[in-house]
Amino acid sequence: MIEDTLLETMEKMEKAVEHTRSQFSTVRTGRATPSLVDRITIEYYGAQVPLQQLASISVPEARQLLIKPHDRGSLESIEKAIRESDLGVNPNNDGISIRISLPQLTEDRRKEYVKVAKNMAEDGRISLRSLRRDARKAMEAEEKDGDVSEDDLERAEKELDKATSGYVELIDEALGRKEQELLEV
Numbered sequence: 001m002i003e004d005t006l007l008e009t010m011e012k013m014e015k016a017v018e019h020t021r022s023q024f025s026t027v028r029t030g031r032a033t034p035s036l037v038d039r040i041t042i043e044y045y046g047a048q049v050p051l052q053q054l055a056s057i058s059v060p061e062a063r064q065l066l067i068k069p070h071d072r073g074s075l076e077s078i079e080k081a082i083r084e085s086d087l088g089v090n091p092n093n094d095g096i097s098i099r100i101s102l103p104q105l106t107e108d109r110r111k112e113y114v115k116v117a118k119n120m121a122e123d124g125r126i127s128l129r130s131l132r133r134d135a136r137k138a139m140e141a142e143e144k145d146g147d148v149s150e151d152d153l154e155r156a157e158k159e160l161d162k163a164t165s166g167y168v169e170l171i172d173e174a175l176g177r178k179e180q181e182l183l184e185v
Contacts, residue, residue: 001142002156009135009160013128013167020124020171024178027117028087032065032102034058042081044074054078065100072096105182113182121175125168132164 025035034057041048051057055069055078067082069075072095079098082091092099105113136157143153 001147002139002152005135005138005142006156006160006163009131010163012131013163016124016127016131017167017170017174019127020120021174023120023124024117024174027113027120027178027182028102028105029113029181030063030102030105030184032059032061032063032100034065036065036087037067037082037085037100040081040085042074042077044077051078051081063102063104065102067091067098067100068096069098110182114179117175117178117182121171124171128164128167128171132160135160 022035022038025033026038028036034052037051037057040051042051042054044054051067054071054074055067058066058068060066067078069078075093075095075098079091079093082089082098082100087100089100089102092101139148139153139156139160142148143150148156
């Protein structure tokens with residue numbers, strides 16, 4: 001029983017780390033990547049649709065994104081959604097596609113993005129700790145029911161703490177890489 005709880009919790013922790021890493025990819029650095037627009041949703045025939053489903057996204061130059069909608073009728077709504085997003089860019093609509101030129105990041109903007117990345121990392125750590133707390137409660141309930149001995153519970157809790165700190169380290173390493181990437185000129 002305890003092994004099942006530990007395995008399930010570790011799988012969830014792995015997913016939490018992956019989610020945090022994917023969140024980092026949405027934070028803008030000096031280079032253009034299609035993941036910058038991952039979070040943007042477009043109002044399309046009354047429904048909110050992710051941009052990736054409505055258009056192909058490419059990087060023709062280091063600081064430029066090219067968005068070609070599959071349906072030209074959605075061009076204006078895509079442009080509006082990009083303009084209203086937190087990217088802080090002005091899209092150029094040529095009637096066929098949308099070009100987004102990313103300006104050079106200023107020192108202040110880089111520091112601001114580092115803060116955003118740190119907040120994302122902290123959210124990841126919080127989710128890891130809550131997963132640990134939930135697993136600990138489940139294991140303590142098994143011990144109260146008499147399914148598990150006190151020694152087994154203590155051993156499992158130590159293993160859980162060790163796994164949690166390992167996953168927190170993974171998030172911290174990813175944050176360090178992102179900070180370095182952001183502060184690189």
